[in-house]
Amino acid sequence: MTSPLFTPFALRGLELPNRIVVSPMCQYGAEQGSANDWHLMHLGQFAMGAAGLVITEATHVSAVGRITHRCLGLYSDDNEAALQRVVEFCRRYGVVKLGIQLAHAGRKASVHTPAQGGKPLAPDERPWTTVAPSALPFGPGWHTPQALTGEGLREAKQQFVASARRAARIGFDLAELHVGHGYLLHEFLSPISNQRADEYGGSTANRMRFPLEVFEAVRAVWPAERPLGVRVSATDWVEGGWTPEETVLFARELKALGCDFLDITSGQLDPRQQIPFAPGYNVPFAEQVKREAGVTVMAVGMITHARQAQDIVASGRADLVAIARAMMDDPRWAWHAARELGEQTAYAPNYQRCHPSVWKP
Ligand SMILES: Cc1cc2nc3c(=O)[nH]c(=O)nc-3n(C[C@H](O)[C@H](O)[C@H](O)COP(=O)(O)O)c2cc1C
Numbered sequence: 103m104t105s106p107l108f109t110p111f112a113l114r115g116l117e118l119p120n121r122i123v124v125s126p127m128c129q130y131g132a133e134q135g136s137a138n139d140w141h142l143m144h145l146g147q148f149a150m151g152a153a154g155l156v157i158t159e160a161t162h163v164s165a166v167g168r169i170t171h172r173c174l175g176l177y178s179d180d181n182e183a184a185l186q187r188v189v190e191f192c193r194r195y196g197v198v199k200l201g202i203q204l205a206h207a208g209r210k211a212s213v214h215t216p217a218q219g220g221k222p223l224a225p226d227e228r229p230w231t232t233v234a235p236s237a238l239p240f241g242p243g244w245h246t247p248q249a250l251t252g253e254g255l256r257e258a259k260q261q262f263v264a265s266a267r268r269a270a271r272i273g274f275d276l277a278e279l280h281v282g283h284g285y286l287l288h289e290f291l292s293p294i295s296n297q298r299a300d301e302y303g304g305s306t307a308n309r310m311r312f313p314l315e316v317f318e319a320v321r322a323v324w325p326a327e328r329p330l331g332v333r334v335s336a337t338d339w340v341e342g343g344w345t346p347e348e349t350v351l352f353a354r355e356l357k358a359l360g361c362d363f364l365d366i367t368s369g370q371l372d373p374r375q376q377i378p379f380a381p382g383y384n385v386p387f388a389e390q391v392k393r394e395a396g397v398t399v400m401a402v403g404m405i406t407h408a409r410q411a412q413d414i415v416a417s418g419r420a421d422l423v424a425i426a427r428a429m430m431d432d433p434r435w436a437w438h439a440a441r442e443l444g445e446q447t448a449y450a451p452n453y454q455r456c457h458p459s460v461w462k463p
Pocket of ligand 1: 424426
């Protein structure tokens with residue numbers, strides 16, 4: 103019998119061979135937003151490794167939407183050509199489906215990379231003016247963003263649309279919009295970061311309005327046969343913030359607009375957050391959203407072992423599991439999970455001779 107983790111899964115016209123997803127992981131290695139050899143190696147290694155799906159790091163829809171000077175983007179012809187090269191490499195040699203995460207960092211933009219401390223850029227470090235729903239900084243010492251006006255909102259939405267068109271041209275099989283981790287679209291959802299007095303602020307319906315408009319606009323240009331989903335933080339982990347119950351409402355609205363899956367993460371909107379990190383700590387939220395909104399969900403967060411991932415899928419708490427740090431630690435995680443669970447999984451042709459069954463005594 104096929105183990106649940108290695109059961110195929112269909113999303114629109116895309117057939118995933120198993121339920122394992124390589125979660126987006128910023129590399130802070132791009133130049134002017136363009137991918138380079140680092141990305142070829144980073145995504146290329148996962149493309150060999152037989153997860154069902156590999157999702158790129160947050161790929162920003164504008165230069166001001168980047169977290170750092172070194173973040174990946176998809177807002178210029180050069181960015182498109184550079185990412186195309188990486189995708190062609192993954193297609194030519196790899197065995198996985200490829201997804202892209204489209205993102206805008208909002209008020210968390212214009213900072214140093216985590217390796218350099220992650221703090222806001224100083225005046226002599228080419229900082230830029232950040233944008234957000236309201237002119238409220240992420241925390242003490244952070245840049246105060248400019249509140250987006252009507253024109254700014256239209257522009258940000260069009261940037262998501264333009265990047266989605268580029269991603270479709272490059273040939274990504276799937277896309278997800280980043281509506282989590284305290285970045286621009288999440289900032290609209292949360293009453294902590296969104297204190298607007300217009301139709302984009304106030305009630306839950308108003309706070310959801312801009313992310314839903316962006317989703318709808320992207321869905322309209324994203325090819326009909328390809329899945330489009332959303333990564334959302336199910337809670338801010340702060341009193342008075344965005345809640346799991348609101349996430350369920352958001353999921354229902356997204357589903358009505360043709361959203362194919364929700365990728366359930368949490369937190370990162372407010373430095374006061376208290377996250378009870380533990381194995382599978384976001385799985386209860388994924389389960390709740392799946393049960394109450396009737397949508398396909400991906401769970402992420404400290405899913406590290408094959409049997410843990412298998413149990414999450416087998417118990418129906420999530421349809422897909424996304425894995426980040428354990429994948430960086432072991433890019434062949436899916437091969438090893440397959441072996442542990444007695445399953446077969448695809449090997450890139452050039453690597454077939456390393457399967458232990460053909461050489462190990
Ligand atoms: C180096 C690194 C970069 C990350 N970059 C992104 C990103 O670009 N977009 C995103 O949604 N999450 C990002 N994350 C979060 C991961 O996708 C994932 O949600 C988180 O690490 C929890 O999963 P894990 O316990 O399997 O690592 C990043 C995590 C790491 C470790």
